[in-house]
Amino acid sequence: MKLPIIIADGLDVEFLYSVADAEIEMEPIDVREGLFTVFDADGQKLNPVPKTHKSFLTSYESIEIQETGEDHSHQLTELLSEFYEYLGLNPEILKTMELAQLIEIGKLFFFKNFRKYHPRQD
Secondary structure, eight states: OOSSEEEEETTEEEEESSHHHHHHHSOHHHHHTTOOEEEOTTOEEEEEEEEEEEOSSOEEEEEEEEEEEEEOHHHHHHHHHHHHHHTTOOHHHHTTOOHHHHHHHHHHHHHHHHHHHSOOOO
16 A cells, blocks of 8 residues: 555545554544545555444444555546646646656645644654
């Protein structure tokens, strides 16, 4: 699984830099309803699966992301192009870009938010 993990709910797209962050981002009820489409950076479609954890006193649910081995790079390319066009990027330029280039744009776009939550440890 190649990072970042891309989670899409329509045109609400997020780039997450760890599997754990991606798993925390999704609510089990929303996963059951099929609200999310999840990819890795190579365009592999990922499968978020709700898991129930039970202990003596309590139970809770979490999400586990599983690899499918299915190449959906074309779908991810279309999704990111549409998302960036919605944000105001030139659609003619986007049409010329490959998936790796679109992923790099996403990394730059989301880097500001990523830095807020993961400050440098200098």
